[in-house]
Amino acid sequence: MAKDTTGRLHVQVKTGGKRKLSSKLWLERQLNDPYVAKAKAAGYRSRAAFKLLEMDDKFRLLKPGMAVVDLGAAPGGWSQIAAKRVGSLEGKGKVVAIDLLEMPEIPGVDFAQLDFMDNDAPEKLTAMLGGKADVVMSDMAANTTGHRKTDQLRIVGLVETAAAFACDVLKPSGTFLAKTFQSGADAELLAQLKRDFATVRHVKPAASRQDSSERYVLATGFRGGAEE
Ligand SMILES: C[S@@+](CC[C@H](N)C(=O)[O-])C[C@H]1O[C@@H](n2cnc3c(N)ncnc32)[C@H](O)[C@@H]1O
Numbered sequence: 001m002a003k004d005t006t007g008r009l010h011v012q013v014k015t016g017g018k019r020k021l022s023s024k025l026w027l028e029r030q031l032n033d034p035y036v037a038k039a040k041a042a043g044y045r046s047r048a049a050f051k052l053l054e055m056d057d058k059f060r061l062l063k064p065g066m067a068v069v070d071l072g073a074a075p076g077g078w079s080q081i082a083a084k085r086v087g088s089l090e091g092k093g094k095v096v097a098i099d100l101l102e103m104p105e106i107p108g109v110d111f112a113q114l115d116f117m118d119n120d121a122p123e124k125l126t127a128m129l130g131g132k133a134d135v136v137m138s139d140m141a142a143n144t145t146g147h148r149k150t151d152q153l154r155i156v157g158l159v160e161t162a163a164a165f166a167c168d169v170l171k172p173s174g175t176f177l178a179k180t181f182q183s184g185a186d187a188e189l190l191a192q193l194k195r196d197f198a199t200v201r202h203v204k205p206a207a208s209r210q211d212s213s214e215r216y217v218l219a220t221g222f223r224g225g226a227e228e
Contacts, residue, residue, distance in 0.1 A: 044080055064085070068134065069135070070137055072116070096125060097110070100116075152183045156183075162178050172222060177217070178216065200217065
């Protein structure tokens with residue numbers, strides 16, 4: 001077995017039979033990804049867990065007792081981190097999560113299988129929350145069509161809807177964190193977030209694949225949220 005530049009063994013997967021080149025490349029990337037191995041060893045359901053861990057360690061977003069909404073939660077890495085950090089297992093705080101897909105239960109997480117773009121999704125989520133949220137985070141990624149412009153608009157549409165929901169449910173000084181992609185299509189969203197939040201920044205965690213245009217927008221210090 002060959003070693004990569006860091007001295008780790010590099011696993012190569014054979015094509016042939018029913019395996020297509022794209023699945024060979026995906027499998028090879030998974031098998032050689034240090035974050036996949038780390039996630040398995042730590043008991044996290046996804047390598048994405050490390051993205052949130054890194055952003056939270058740097059910006060201190062999740063604190064004991066907080067109420068957190070996790071949009072696009074499956075398979076559950078972010079929810080696991082959130083439950084641990086707010087203490088929802090010990091009865092502190094709350095983690096409410098949704099996804100289009102099913103998600104096996106995570107202790108301390110209140111989950112519903114739901115399309116966030118459904119008209120009644122915000123209402124259902126608000127009922128699950130039972131109050132206001134300290135953090136709304138979204139790792140949602142829209143399915144791609146292959147048509148670049150359409151995909152960019154879909155992604156931005158998802159983030160814009162998540163941001164509008166965040167503005168409805170966040171407490172004063174709350175936080176909005178969402179996956180976006182470098183495209184320039186999100187200029188209007190950023191302008192809006194800058195009006196609604198004290199600080200808006202882009203973050204690219206080390207665990208986010210360097211060859212992907214994925215990045216996160218982090219908006220802290222929500223200016224609204226006071227009860228009327
Ligand atoms: C990258 S994964 C999330 C990984 C997750 N943060 C973790 O740590 O395990 C993106 C998820 O967004 C979900 N998603 C995409 N569009 C959605 C929508 N409209 N409503 C709810 N979930 C959605 C997908 O089903 C998928 O599970």
